[in-house]
Amino acid sequence: MFGKNINKKLKDNDYRLTGQRTAILEVMMDNQGRHLSAEEVLVQAREKQPNIGIATVYRTLEKLAAIDILYKSMFNDDKYRYELNDDHNEHHHHHIVCLACGKIAELEDDLLCSLEGQLETQGFEVVDHELKFFVYCPECREKSKRVSP
């Protein structure tokens, strides 16, 4: 119902698909490319399941992240944000965060394999990595040029 990979993860983890959980998963699919907070998910999920509560949203997002259906991260506002995991890049999830407008872009790349290799040589088992670039995005640079020439 949600694509082969997601269904497999749900089944492998005995995760029952209730109406509320379905609503939350639908919200996440409706928002590919965005990074939603629990509160934002709640608002949209309520359109499908009017009585859903915030506790259920938190519980469900946590669980879906634990079984790798969602990816959880935090940027500059002290709240966790969630997005669907890209099946191909599950463990290479990199973000470009604009310090001016807060916009978040994704960076699909894997320059880090060689670094992981080094760490494994040193005896570490690398499970995942996370990379963030803090930038001023082209639009914000343009704007600030106009303001202070």
Place this chain on the structure above:
Amino acid sequence: MFGKNINKKLKDNDYRLTGQRTAILEVMMDNQGRHLSAEEVLVQAREKQPNIGIATVYRTLEKLAAIDILYKSMFNDDKYRYELNDDHNEHHHHHIVCLACGKIAELEDDLLCSLEGQLETQGFEVVDHELKFFVYCPECREKSKRVSP
């Protein structure tokens, strides 16, 4: 009093060195290589300035991070942690976080310059980046071998 670079940053930013701020800076210097939470800084700072309050600790850590004397990050326990900025690696601060014991190691490297170059070609201005590897450290792997053979 704290090393050329720190003093320069303090002076450049008109940052008055009160007894409390001195105590906090001393604590940070006493703990090179560790990543301290505000609460942990408070405990140690009280040994030098018994009446110092938690608000002052938060204010000072924030300010010192804002002027790049400290580096601020968060790992897996939802509280910010601070450490002295290494003058040589100010903007290449990478962490290796063990998912089992929580130990944090530093990774001194800069494989990321080429990626930054790519982003700048795309019109971004790269201000900083942050990289975390999530690993099982050699000690934890050893331990888990012994438990479940």
Place this chain on the structure above:
DNA sequence: TATATATTGATAATCATTATCATCCCCATT
């Protein structure tokens, strides 16, 4: 010294997240 300004500490407020618990829902068994 007098006065303006910055800093501090105690404490209240905020806000995201988690815990609690009574109720509800779903499914299997009588």
Place this chain on the structure above:
DNA sequence: AATGGGGATGATAATGATTATCAATATATA
């Protein structure tokens, strides 16, 4: 179909880190 049990849910209280407030102090400047 009725029953019973365990997970799931929602309302709400509790938690815990951080921030805001404000009166009291310390410091700098004139």
